[in-house]
Amino acid sequence: MMFLDPDRPIATCGSDSCDGCACGRELHCHFGLKDWLHFFLISLPPFLLGGAGIYHVSGWLLVAWIVILAAFFGFVEIRVMCSHCPHYAEPEKSLKCWANYGSPKLWRYRPGPMTKMEKGVFFTGFAVVWGYPVPFLMVGGQWFLLLVYVMTTIGFFTTLKMFMRSQCFNFACPLNSVTEEARRRFFDRNPSVAKAWSDSYPG
Numbered sequence: 001m002m003f004l005d006p007d008r009p010i011a012t013c014g015s016d017s018c019d020g021c022a023c024g025r026e027l028h029c030h031f032g033l034k035d036w037l038h039f040f041l042i043s044l045p046p047f048l049l050g051g052a053g054i055y056h057v058s059g060w061l062l063v064a065w066i067v068i069l070a071a072f073f074g075f076v077e078i079r080v081m082c083s084h085c086p087h088y089a090e091p092e093k094s095l096k097c098w099a100n101y102g103s104p105k106l107w108r109y110r111p112g113p114m115t116k117m118e119k120g121v122f123f124t125g126f127a128v129v130w131g132y133p134v135p136f137l138m139v140g141g142q143w144f145l146l147l148v149y150v151m152t153t154i155g156f157f158t159t160l161k162m163f164m165r166s167q168c169f170n171f172a173c174p175l176n177s178v179t180e181e182a183r184r185r186f187f188d189r190n191p192s193v194a195k196a197w198s199d200s201y202p203g
């Protein structure tokens with residue numbers, strides 16, 4: 001199966017069924033092809049444009065960027081951010097969600113918040129990934145491409161902010177914006193996740 005069974009509660013959930021659960025309407029407990037395509041379509045343009053700009057200057061340095069992307073989205077981000085996500089607790093060997101679909105789960109599941117070090121690595125990785133093409137676009141005098149690259153990158157993060165951050169059940173992510181009430185409702189159904197968070201912030 002390409003995605004998790006939408007009729008079966010996720011691994012961390014203590015409920016027998018998703019029927020009538022408010023979390024199912026507020027959060028993305030399950031992902032489908034539509035969610036994956038949506039994420040793919042908003043995230044792809046900056047990578048295509050940035051890649052074209054780097055290739056114009058050097059094919060080898062484009063290869064270096066692709067290696068950085070594979071290392072970050074395939075391993076580093078999975079360790080520092082996704083390993084805290086309830087989705088990571090599923091028995092599948094790779095992620096079946098919208099953003100890092102297919103990334104291998106090499107690390108252990110770490111419910112609860114990210115450490116300061118993990119957040120630092122997360123934001124540094126973002127800066128490297130999206131910042132890398134910029135000098136190539138400038139050095140190559142590709143000003144129009146630079147403008148469109150910046151606009152599509154802003155468009156990606158704006159869409160992420162408006163439509164996705166408020167529905168993602170990885171509360172550890174520094175970009176997450178799920179309301180306190182929705183978090184509490186999710187914790188009520190997912191006691192092991194709630195315990196990891198209360199152990200991290202006792203009292």
Ligand code: SF4
Nearest residue numbers: 010013018021024029
């Ligand atoms: S919290 Fe549990 S019951 Fe509710 S939608 Fe998510 S998986 Fe289903």
Ligand code: SF4
Nearest residue numbers: 082085097099100170
């Ligand atoms: S944090 Fe997002 S990308 Fe990572 S496993 Fe959870 S849903 Fe997937």
